[in-house]
Amino acid sequence: MTTEVASNADAFAAARGLLDVLPQMVWQLGSQGQVQDVNGRTLRYSGRPREAFLGLRFAELIHPDDRTQVLADWHTLIAGGRPFQLSFRLCCNQGRYYWFLFQVQPLPTPSSNFAWLASGTIVQAQKQAEAELQRLNHTLEQHVEQRTAQLLRSNRSLEQFAYVASHDLREPLRTISSFVGLLRRKYQGQLDDQADRLIAMTVSAAERMNKMIDDLLAVSRIGQHPPFQPVNLQERVAAVLENLHVLIEDTGAVVEVGQLPVVVGDTSQLSQLFQNLIVNALKFQPPGRVPAVCIHAVSLDGMWQFRVEDNGIGIAPADFERIFGVFQRLHDRQTYEGNGIGLAIARSVIEEHGGTLWLESQLGEGTAFLFTLPEP
Incomplete structure (x- = not known):
């Protein structure tokens, strides 16, 4: 036994009283991974006497499936001379293998060859x-x-x-x-x-x-469209309003449009989205009321949030989800015309573009449809 090894062994033996009560395995290893000493927890986990470990290479205790990788990691890591970790399956009492995580610390020696102190916790x-x-x-x-x-x-x-x-x-x-x-x-x-x-x-x-x-x-x-391109929604909404100018004039509606962004999407589908929402806002009005529609957008957490708000008849909370179904109508055709599919198309378009669509409403006080679209 060299002087360096004897010195480390003496230090380990002197601290054994403390090391033996630790809940972790503790090993003193040479530079080639040979076991120089172990604590009492190691003996209890393994069911072997201390003499059975002395001079043994720790790799012999590792599960065969882990051994090659662990040895490769060991030789790479000890070359750095710094603390490191290793995790592997270790042979314990009655030949059973359990997973351990070992914290490995270099021990100071006068020569360039490190000794190592390894403490293993069962994981x-x-x-x-x-x-x-x-x-x-x-x-x-x-x-x-x-x-x-x-x-x-x-x-x-x-x-x-x-x-x-x-x-x-x-x-x-x-x-x-x-x-x-x-x-x-x-x-x-x-x-x-x-x-x-x-x-x-x-x-x-x-x-x-x-x-x-x-x-x-x-x-x-809706799922069949050309690759998404930048779409100027300010221009698209203006085009939609132009297409609806007869309906707007007939109803005397006031439509207010705020500053709208450029998003990435399908021009036709996004135009259809705004047309469906605006037509609903103009159509579902109580008799004698002049429609008022407000459209604007704000940037929130990487998404554009849009709001299309009207002063119409409103929607009961119990019908908030129902109205998005295909051919779902809340009113008869004699009162309000339509097939009950416009909002289903609107939600499908929004989801195809990576956003969500929902509403806020009170009966008799109007409805606000809100939806999000990703910022470019």
């Missing part, structure tokens, strides 16, 4: 928790993959429906509309009032059906 519970977390993550990833596959199948089904709606449904509807239109042109005024009314109702129903097909196709195509 079996943490490792089991990590393994369980990895298992759960793997299970979650599998569920996500399965759900993604289901969504892809649903999207394909929706695309197939869009094809059917645009071809197979339109053709008989076109035929019905043509024949009813022919009846209307040829016989209107020649039959009794009830016949004229029935023909008018059939024409109106065919027109509504055609509009419903258009709306369903719009919903199905």
